[in-house]
Structure formats: structure tokens, C-alpha cells
Amino acid sequence: MFGLVAIFAIENLQKATFETGVELFNDKEYAEALDKFLLLENEGIYNADLMVNIGNCYFRMEELGNALVYYKKALKLDPTNEKAKRNLRYGKSLTVDAQSPMENDFISRFIRTIFDSFSIKFLAVISIILFILIIAFINYLILKYRGREKTVQYFVLVILIVCFVFSFSLGIKKWYDFNNHFEGVLITESAIGFSGPGADFTRVFTIHEGNIFDIKESRDNWTLIQLNSGLGGWINNNNFQRVDFK
Amino acid sequence: MKNLLITKEIILKKVLSFIIIFLNIVFLSAASYKVQAYVDKTTVGLQDRLSFTVEISGDNANGMNRPDLPDIEGFDFVGQNESQSSSYSIINGKMEASVSFKFIYYLQPQKKGLFVIPAIRTEIDNRTYRTKPIQVKVIEGTTAKLQPKTPQNPFQSRGQRAQNTQNNSSNLSDNVILETELDKKEAFLGEVIIANVVLYTRYEITNIQYGDSPSYTDFWKEELYSAEHLKFEGAVYKGRNFNKILLNSIALIPTETGQLDIPRVSFDVDIRTRSNDFFSFGRTKRYTITANPKKIRVKPLPAPQPNDFTGAIGRFTMTSDLSNDQVKVGDSFTYTLTIRGTGNLKNFEPPLLPEIKNLRFIKPEIKTTIDDSYRNVSGTKQIKYLVIPEEKGNYFIPEINFTYFSPTQKKYITLNTPPKKVEASAGEQINFNTAIAKNMVTAEGQDIAFINTEIDFSSFSNPFESIYYWLIYIFVLLTIPVTIVFASKQEYLNQNKNLLRSRKANKILKKYLKKATVNANLHNPDFYVFAQTGIKNFITDKLDIPRGAGTNEILEKMKTDSLFADSVSETEDFLKHCDEVRFMPGGFSKENISNDYQRLTHLIKQLSRR
Numbered sequence: 001m002f003g004l005v006a007i008f009a010i011e012n013l014q015k016a017t018f019e020t021g022v023e024l025f026n027d028k029e030y031a032e033a034l035d036k037f038l039l040l041e042n043e044g045i046y047n048a049d050l051m052v053n054i055g056n057c058y059f060r061m062e063e064l065g066n067a068l069v070y071y072k073k074a075l076k077l078d079p080t081n082e083k084a085k086r087n088l089r090y091g092k093s094l095t096v097d098a099q100s101p102m103e104n105d106f107i108s109r110f111i112r113t114i115f116d117s118f119s120i121k122f123l124a125v126i127s128i129i130l131f132i133l134i135i136a137f138i139n140y141l142i143l144k145y146r147g148r149e150k151t152v153q154y155f156v157l158v159i160l161i162v163c164f165v166f167s168f169s170l171g172i173k174k175w176y177d178f179n180n181h182f183e184g185v186l187i188t189e190s191a192i193g194f195s196g197p198g199a200d201f202t203r204v205f206t207i208h209e210g211n212i213f214d215i216k217e218s219r220d221n222w223t224l225i226q227l228n229s230g231l232g233g234w235i236n237n238n239n240f241q242r243v244d245f246k
Numbered sequence: 247m248k249n250l251l252i253t254k255e256i257i258l259k260k261v262l263s264f265i266i267i268f269l270n271i272v273f274l275s276a277a278s279y280k281v282q283a284y285v286d287k288t289t290v291g292l293q294d295r296l297s298f299t300v301e302i303s304g305d306n307a308n309g310m311n312r313p314d315l316p317d318i319e320g321f322d323f324v325g326q327n328e329s330q331s332s333s334y335s336i337i338n339g340k341m342e343a344s345v346s347f348k349f350i351y352y353l354q355p356q357k358k359g360l361f362v363i364p365a366i367r368t369e370i371d372n373r374t375y376r377t378k379p380i381q382v383k384v385i386e387g388t389t390a391k392l393q394p395k396t397p398q399n400p401f402q403s404r405g406q407r408a409q410n411t412q413n414n415s416s417n418l419s420d421n422v423i424l425e426t427e428l429d430k431k432e433a434f435l436g437e438v439i440i441a442n443v444v445l446y447t448r449y450e451i452t453n454i455q456y457g458d459s460p461s462y463t464d465f466w467k468e469e470l471y472s473a474e475h476l477k478f479e480g481a482v483y484k485g486r487n488f489n490k491i492l493l494n495s496i497a498l499i500p501t502e503t504g505q506l507d508i509p510r511v512s513f514d515v516d517i518r519t520r521s522n523d524f525f526s527f528g529r530t531k532r533y534t535i536t537a538n539p540k541k542i543r544v545k546p547l548p549a550p551q552p553n554d555f556t557g558a559i560g561r562f563t564m565t566s567d568l569s570n571d572q573v574k575v576g577d578s579f580t581y582t583l584t585i586r587g588t589g590n591l592k593n594f595e596p597p598l599l600p601e602i603k604n605l606r607f608i609k610p611e612i613k614t615t616i617d618d619s620y621r622n623v624s625g626t627k628q629i630k631y632l633v634i635p636e637e638k639g640n641y642f643i644p645e646i647n648f649t650y651f652s653p654t655q656k657k658y659i660t661l662n663t664p665p666k667k668v669e670a671s672a673g674e675q676i677n678f679n680t681a682i683a684k685n686m687v688t689a690e691g692q693d694i695a696f697i698n699t700e701i702d703f704s705s706f707s708n709p710f711e712s713i714y715y716w717l718i719y720i721f722v723l724l725t726i727p728v729t730i731v732f733a734s735k736q737e738y739l740n741q742n743k744n745l746l747r748s749r750k751a752n753k754i755l756k757k758y759l760k761k762a763t764v765n766a767n768l769h770n771p772d773f774y775v776f777a778q779t780g781i782k783n784f785i786t787d788k789l790d791i792p793r794g795a796g797t798n799e800i801l802e803k804m805k806t807d808s809l810f811a812d813s814v815s816e817t818e819d820f821l822k823h824c825d826e827v828r829f830m831p832g833g834f835s836k837e838n839i840s841n842d843y844q845r846l847t848h849l850i851k852q853l854s855r856r
Contacts, residue, residue, distance in 0.1 A: 014703050022699050046706035049698040056697045077706045083695040090694055124709035128718055135722045139729040146733065175710040245706075 048078035065187030072243040095210030123171030130164035184240040193233025197222035204233035279304035283377035284487040303346030313368040320361035321353035380485030421448040424537040432543040446488040453516040460509035471495035500544040512536040558650035560589015566663035588624035608632035635670035751787035778824040
């Protein structure tokens, strides 16, 4: 009983914090609004809409890199979030570096589009629904069709299984990527990529604020990243922000 | 003798005149004459002689009397000459005769100065013709070497031409003249002015090239005619005989008021000089000839201007025409408005039809046609409407007013066309899409989307990481073995059903047998009833056929069953025997019962092996 009351109290507090943040944003007090929204994030509310709001605060404060980090975070939580997609696209158009997607051929783009158009939750739910349907169907066949002709029933079953395998494997892949594949966004004005973990290695490239890249591995204070163009190099950890939830 | 000759001459003349009169009656309807006078040079030296020619030409110029030469101040009459030439030409199958008489007077100047040869009056066919007076300048000495060739009379002054070895520009300007001739001295704003550029020459010109085209800043200009061939015709210009060519003709429409300059035009002309000896050819030299600048006064149109005046100036007529006055709904007809006349046809807005309810006008087609004539700007302007009635009924195309300004009458004139009636009958149903193309909204700027003002505070959770998610899978999967176990048990039960029945059959047999045994011991005829029913029920249960089946059916079934097949006949016999005893009168005997009981126990033993 006491626990329930405590949960309600916390929810009300969060709601008040959020509403204050929105009001501050409307009053163009972006830094204060940001503090409120970050407070919620730190309390463990990982919500795509909240991430978009944080991104917008950064955007208005002209911190493009951080804004893109949060749009990316929103999309990581919900790849179908329209506002996050739009804002990311617009933000990317303002960066110094051109950021075209790596896949240029039709098939890769098609797969990428499919991959991005389902959220992990959606895939999980679809998978379990398909699984229940399949098992129910099998049970039905066992009970009613013993020793009888059932070609059509097998055909339906195969289709269901294919759909299940597709959504389930996609979901598992997303789950894996969610925990093992990380992106980073450059938040300083520019950074130099070296051929090894240290400034005394050969310079490979220079990237600018807002550049989004894949994180490959980390060593001490240096991280190996791969740019959209396929270029790889080590940059200092202080230059970028991971698209990740601690 | 001399009288005779004169008489002969008179007769000849009379005959000739008769022929000419005859020709005149046959081919020509009206006689017209042209009388002109010219001198061979306007500047003459005291030592020179001036030839003054009066030329009378016409299609019936017969028996011209020599015009009387009045006393001319500063000149002495020294001699005369006359010549006659006739030409006949057939144009478009019509014969035209032209006769010209030239009366040439030789005049000797008496003193230096500027003199005027007065107008010569002559009377032909009771009509008086007057020539223009000519100004002649008399100078010291001679002008002989300046004398150009006279194109009209190439053989006239061979000696003079021989002296003419070169053209110099002082007499060039006298003998080659470029003139911009305007058809009026003053015009209204917007009125068409025709400017003809005419070249007068007394030299032989082999080529003419257009110089720089001047820019007409205060005018809207349209080229009407441009000479393509060097085709000269004779003309008198400022009292002298010239060859004339119209080089080009332009229509100018003033866009400003006031004293406007018409820019000077210039042409490059190639002039050939005659060679003076037999072995050399004539030389050709190029000169640039420039016309004198002209001015024209442009007046504004008188105020007030009528409301429907759209700038038409000239002389026009207007007609309207309907292609069809009975149409079906949805079919089209054309309404044509034609403005015909002379003026600035291309430079005014034509009158337009007002909108009429339920009549749809397709954007009119406006066509301006200028007649192929360079004398004036005349032609037609046609406004063609395609009209589609949208509903049935009678429609009136209202009268249309068109106002133009007449420069000759100096007032605005309004023309109108009568209203027209159109009858539209019901036609096929047509839906008109009255929607006009909508404005496409285009992005004017770009920005991020606004923040979310409401969120559900649900935090992200990964179902794959939830134990319950996987428990659902396991639970659902576990239903399969449960189903399988259930299904196989069901199967087992199905199989045991038959076993159950045959077990039951033995019980039944025992029950009936017991009753039969009791009855047999009592020598009761009910023994047969119980024996028959018991066996029948036993077999039906054993063979899984419905009870109550007929005896024959039971026997048929028994034949197919391997275990009962060998006892079919015995069963049949026993069952028949039971029937006989039960239903035949006197069939029952107490002695036979113990015997039949033996048969029953034997049969049952046989059947029970199953």
C-alpha cells in the first residue's frame, strides 16, 4: 500500500518536471528546459519523445552535435519516431561534413529501410503473436487432422513459420545491435582521426561537429571509429558522445 | 503641192485618231491624263542651254496641242522639239495603251540669279491641267561637266555625256536624293504614320545596300515593305526628271506626344559611271546617301476618352457572326467578332464578351491579319470565342461596343453589333469540372519539429530481455506435448471400445444362457426365445453391427469374418430350428428340449472361441 503511493508520487513529480521543461522551452529558456529534461533522463526514463525534446534544446542552444546524439538516441529507442527522423535529417543537412548513407545500392538501402522501420518492441510482439498462432495451429492439426490429407494446412503453416522466422531473427538482430553496436556523434567543432590510438600516429582524416559514425573498439582514451564513407581512424574520447544509455 | 501634203497629213492624223478612239472605246472605259513638266538641270550656266519638257501622257493622248509657253523671266526661248511615244501592254488579258507626248522647249538663260519657270496650263478634253512651277538657278559659266546622264533620254546628249567622266559629291547630292516621305504632317498619339523611304536618282544604280537601321525611340515600328528588286519608275521631283524607287515602307505609331524626330535613314548605293572610250568599261563606286531628317507633330488624343476606348485609331467596321444558333448542351459553337479597317490594328485591345451564366467561354483566339499592301496598314482583327452552353435554355450574347478614334473626323466613334440569340437544347450529360488549379504550397523555410509537449512516462524496455517474454514461448511450446499425450490417449480409448463390447457380449450370452438353462430344466418353450436372442445379441456385439439387425444380415456378416465363417451353417440351422419350434404349431416337444440344449451349448462353445 505504501509502495503504491510512493510510485504515484514519483510519477506526479516526473510529470511536473516535464511540464516545467516544456514551459521553459516555450519561453525560449533552452538551457533551463534542458536541465529539466536531462533530470528525467537521469532518472531512467528512456523515452523517444523525451530524447527528441532534449535534442531540440541542444539544437536551439546551437549545440548541433549533442542535438544529433539525442535524435539518434530517440531513433535507437524507436526507429519509427517521425519527429526524430525529421529533425535528424534536417540536423544532418547543417553539418560541415556531407553525410550520405553508406549503402548506395538499391538492395542494401531496401534492407536498411526495412530494418529501420520496425521497433524492437514491435518485432517482439509480432514474433510472439506469430509463435502462438503457429503452435495453436499445430495443436489443432494434431487433434483434428490425424491421418487425414492436410496439404493446404501445411502450406499455411509454412507461411506462418517464414513470417515468424523473419520477425524473430530481425528482432534478435536488433536486440544484439542495441547492446553491441554503438554509434557516436562528434560534439566538438572538429577532430582528427589517426591511424592508431594516439596523436603521434598518422593523420587519416578530419571530421567536424555533427558527424555520425560507428564505434568499433576502444583503448584507453582513444576509440576506433568508422565513418559513413568507410574511412576508419582513432579519435580522442573527449571529442564525441556515444549514442547509448548507461 | 504643199497644201496637198498638209491635207494628207491631216487625213493621216484623222485616221490615226480614229483608230485610237476606236481602241479607246473597245478597251478603256475612262481617259486619264498626266501632265508634268521638268527641266534637265536645276542649275544652269549662262553658256548652257536649258531644256524644259512638258510631258502629257495618258491612255488616249492623241492630237495633243502644244501647250503655249508663257514668257519666262530670265530665259530666252531658242527652239523647240516634240516627240511622241506609245506603248501597248497586255496585263492579265487586258490591253492597255499609253501614249505620251513630249514638248521640249530650249531656253537660253539671260542673266545670273534664281528664276522660276511658271506653271504651264493646258487643256485636254475640256479639262485644265497645271504643271508645277520649277525653280532654276543660273550661274556663271557652264555646268556641262557636272551634267549626269539623263536616264529618260539616253541618246539625247551624247556629247555632254562624254564630258561626264566622273561623279563628284557636289553634284551627287543633286542627282541622287533619298527622301523619307510621310503620309501626314501631324498625327494623333497612337495613329499610324506611314513613312516611305524613296530614292530619286539620275544615275545608273547597280546596287543598294541598307545602312544601319535607325532606332525609333518614340515610335512603335513595323516594317510594311522592303524593296527586293531594283525596279525604277520615272518621276518628277522638284521640277526635274528622276528615276524613282521605293526602298522601304514602315508603319510608325507614335508613343509620345510633341515634336518627334523621325530618324534619318541611310543607304549605300553603287553608282556606275559610263566609260568614255570604247575600250574601257564603266566603273562602279559606292556612295552613302542619307535622307534628310524629318519631324512630325504628335498630338494627344482629345479628352475625355470614352470608357470603352482601348486605343484603336483609324477607320474601322465591326461585324459579329455566330456559327450556330441552335446547339445541344455540351456542344460548342463559335462567336466571331471581326474588326476590319485601317489603323493600328495590332495595337489595341479588342472588345471582350462579358461573362454569361451557364455559358462557358474558352479563352478567345485573337488573330490579326494585315493585308499585303504597303500603302496603308489595313486588315482585319478577328476574335473567335468557342462557347459551350452548360445548361439548356435561351441565351443572349449581348451587343458589343467598340470605340475607336477617327483622326480624320477628330472624334471618337462607337460601333456596335446586334445581340445574338442562341438556343441550347438538352444534350448528353456532361460534368464540368469547375475547379481551378490549386496553388501548390511550397516550403519557405526549414526547421526542426517542435518539442513533444506530452509524453507517456513509459521507459524503454526490451521485451527480449524480459524473462516473461521467454516464459510465454516455453509455455506455448509446452502445449504441444500436452496435446500429443491427450491425442494418443484418445486414440487408445478408441481402440479399446471394441474390446469392451465383446467382453460385454460374453456377459450377455451368459445372462441369456442362464435364463435358457433355467427354462430348459423346466421344459418351458421360452428356452428358444432366450437362446435365439442371446445368440443374436452375442454375434452382433462381437461383429460390431447394430443390434436389431435381421437374421440374414447377421449371417452375411458372419461369412466375412474369419472366426465365425466355419460356424455359419450351424448357427443358421439352430436359429431356423428355434423359429420353427416357436412359430410352427405342434413344433414344441418336451423331449427335444434337452437335445436342443446340447446343441446350444455346443454352438456357444464354438462361438466363444473368439
